[in-house]
Amino acid sequence: GIQVEQSPPDLILQEGANSTLRCNFSDSVNNLQWFHQNPWGQLINLFYIPSGTKQNGRLSATTVATERYSLLYISSSQTTDSGVYFCAVEGQGAQKLVFGQGTRLTINP
């Protein structure tokens, strides 16, 4: 099945810094989503981005489907951005999401 790798596994930054999270996947995908898991465990949708670039405030994402990777950018980080970020993909015909192991982001004041 499709493999998803996220890097880095952990990232510690100061408030105000910018960060880039990467997601590599091993095969063609129909769907790619980025999530932020809040402290209570709920997955919050950030982007639905099987290809192209999207922006939402301080967050943006780019997926280059032909090269099988996606990037999540967080600018001017705030302490509330802390948490685990997941990338998840749906392989072609798969009817399910396969998740990466996540990147744990810690923003210090």
Place this chain on the structure above:
Amino acid sequence: KAGVTQTPRYLIKTRGQQVTLSCSPISGHRSVSWYQQTPGQGLQFLFEYFSETQRNKGNFPGRFSGRQFSNSRSEMNVSTLELGDSALYLCASSFWGRTIMGEQFFGPGTRLTVL
């Protein structure tokens, strides 16, 4: 529009018991998927239902089962609980297009502890 809801939010059971978890999808969504999250294995797909039919199942033992009702609400059941079943169980719903899954939206989860 209300989001995905899951009940109960927390559950404590003992080994050998069985448990039923419930999920109500976003109105209009006909696909419901279940995922298990553990520290060791991460987020893993359990099964997916569309129009009361299980279309896909992950690599879990037969103790894990589910169903979907005509109103798209779904339940999952775990029988003969084991300690390793302690996990956060997440439900997701999506509005399926003709051939692709579409964006998935997750509920708050049910945290199951097996003692």
